[in-house]
Amino acid sequence: MYEGCKAGNRQAQERLYRALASKMLGVCLRYARSTFEAEDMLQTGFIKVFRHIDSYRGVGSFEGWIRRIMVNTAIEMYRANQRSGLTVEMDAVTEDGQQTFSMDELECEDLLKLIQTLPDGYRMVFNMYALEGFSHREIAETLNISEGASKSQLSRARTWLREKIKQLEGGNYESR
Amino acid sequence: MNPGKKNQFDEQLREKFEGFRPDAPAGLWEKIAAELDEQHPRRRRVPTWWMAVAATIVVVSGIVYWQNRPVSVTYLHARAEEPVFPAQKSTEPVASAAPVDTAELPAEPLDLEKLRHVFAKRERNISDKKRLRVQEPVEQSAEVLGSAASPQLASHETEVAPADRSLRPGDTLKKVNTAITAVPPIEPPVVLEEEETMLASSDPAKQPFGVSSILNYVVKTVDQRDEKLVTFSNDEEGSLKLDFNFSLARNKKKRIK
Numbered sequence: 001m002y003e004g005c006k007a008g009n010r011q012a013q014e015r016l017y018r019a020l021a022s023k024m025l026g027v028c029l030r031y032a033r034s035t036f037e038a039e040d041m042l043q044t045g046f047i048k049v050f051r052h053i054d055s056y057r058g059v060g061s062f063e064g065w066i067r068r069i070m071v072n073t074a075i076e077m078y079r080a081n082q083r084s085g086l087t088v089e090m091d092a093v094t095e096d097g098q099q100t101f102s103m104d105e106l107e108c109e110d111l112l113k114l115i116q117t118l119p120d121g122y123r124m125v126f127n128m129y130a131l132e133g134f135s136h137r138e139i140a141e142t143l144n145i146s147e148g149a150s151k152s153q154l155s156r157a158r159t160w161l162r163e164k165i166k167q168l169e170g171g172n173y174e175s176r
Numbered sequence: 177m178n179p180g181k182k183n184q185f186d187e188q189l190r191e192k193f194e195g196f197r198p199d200a201p202a203g204l205w206e207k208i209a210a211e212l213d214e215q216h217p218r219r220r221r222v223p224t225w226w227m228a229v230a231a232t233i234v235v236v237s238g239i240v241y242w243q244n245r246p247v248s249v250t251y252l253h254a255r256a257e258e259p260v261f262p263a264q265k266s267t268e269p270v271a272s273a274a275p276v277d278t279a280e281l282p283a284e285p286l287d288l289e290k291l292r293h294v295f296a297k298r299e300r301n302i303s304d305k306k307r308l309r310v311q312e313p314v315e316q317s318a319e320v321l322g323s324a325a326s327p328q329l330a331s332h333e334t335e336v337a338p339a340d341r342s343l344r345p346g347d348t349l350k351k352v353n354t355a356i357t358a359v360p361p362i363e364p365p366v367v368l369e370e371e372e373t374m375l376a377s378s379d380p381a382k383q384p385f386g387v388s389s390i391l392n393y394v395v396k397t398v399d400q401r402d403e404k405l406v407t408f409s410n411d412e413e414g415s416l417k418l419d420f421n422f423s424l425a426r427n428k429k430k431r432i433k
Contacts, residue, residue: 013212014205021200029198039201046208108196111189130186131193158185 002062006053013050020063021046024070029112030127031074033120045073071132075142078124114164118157125150126157228398232406235394239387240416254289386410388417 001019004012025042032038048069056065115123124143128134129150136154140147388408395404407419 010209010212014209017205017208021204022197025198025200026193026196029196030193039204042200043204043208043211047211050208050212108192108198111192131190162185 002053002056005050008050016049017046020066023063024066026108027067027070028074030115030131031071031078031123033116033123037077041070041073041077044077045070048073071128074127075124078120078143081120110168111165114161114168118160121145122153122157122160125153126161129154130158229405231398232391232395236391236408236416236418239391243387386414391416 001012001016005016021042024045025038028038028041028045029035032041045066049066052069056062115126118126121143125139128139128142129136134142136147136150139145139150143150145153388410391408392404395406395408399405401424403421403424405421405424407421409417409419411417
């Protein structure tokens with residue numbers, strides 16, 4: 001499939017898209033503010049994949065490389081949004097951080113909605129650190145913020161999410 | 177702060193999203209394929225355009241170099257068979273003139289030529305009547321040279337004449353004239369003709385088929401618009417002129433975007 005895509009074979013490209021679109025949309029949704037934005041991200045990402053397929057050097061998995069391109073596309077979109085001056089500061093939240101959750105109760109869609117309501121900067125840091133495994137230094141360099149800001153945004157995002165999940169679970173129990 | 181707990185939260189979320197497979201929208205692949213198709217012709221167009229510009233530059237620089245290439249210069253030396261210099265002779269006593277002349281042979285022809293040039297120029301400006309009389313090239317040169325030398329000769333004659341009339345100044349004059357005709361003539365009227373032809377050719381209506389025509393043809397083959405990006409022309413002095421139409425280049429860029 002990779003060889004076919006490299007040669008520009010449209011059928012091979014379609015097969016690759018069909019195999020990975022769903023999974024990559026899952027990644028994009030976490031970074032985007034809306035489903036519409038995530039689909040836009042997915043489209044841009046796949047076009048980049050097919051156009052720059054020559055730059056994949058065979059280091060790491062092909063899927064990992066594609067995922068990285070999706071994340072980079074998300075970062076570029078975030079930067080573009082940032083330039084339009086839409087930044088929201090989060091209020092300081094008190095840390096409790098000791099609670100564990102039974103997340104099995106929650107659907108991914110519900111979690112996504114929570115993540116998507118996070119202010120852009122927090123969402124980026126949380127995604128990159130907690131779900132993608134970037135270091136604070138990498139995040140600081142990519143998003144052009146200080147390492148300290150990355151750390152504080154991560155902890156605020158976590159606290160905020162925990163709070164929301166707790167509310168959601170409580171609501172679920174109440175409704176039952 | 178408890179990093180262990182926090183990582184657990186992250187881990188829970190990560191596991192949750194690992195198996196997350198939302199449905200991709202139906203028409204998205206068609207959109208991607210259409211955008212990929214759209215990109216291909218664009219990608220090809222840009223290098224062709226630049227290759228055309230690069231090729232034109234190479235051709236132009238090649239031709240310019242060829243026209244300005246170093247050429248070995250051949251200096252022509254006039255042979256003076258029997259050089260006699262009137263100025264030298266007339267300042268000295270006429271009797272001792274002949275031996276002195278032979279002794280100072282090498283330097284003399286140069287001076288003579290210089291004088292001839294100077295007087296020929298003056299002649300061109302002043303004595304139109306004399307020039308009109310001239311018919312054949314040989315006679316012409318003799319005539320012009322004679323007339324060129326004549327003012328000086330005349331003055332020398334007047335100098336010499338009072339001193340010693342019996343020494344036959346006519347002889348000296350005759351000798352001088354034969355000496356001048358013997359020297360290979362550099363013909364001022366011919367130079368004048370060249371100037372005239374140059375002036376005539378500078379008429380813009382009669383531009384000859386030149387390098388610019390070839391270059392314009394080359395540009396025409398690669399740039400098929402009505403207005404060309406680069407236009408070549410020759411000016412009066414024969415140097416090549418380039419006219420760039422930058423507004424066209426800008427328009428093209430906009431169209432690509």
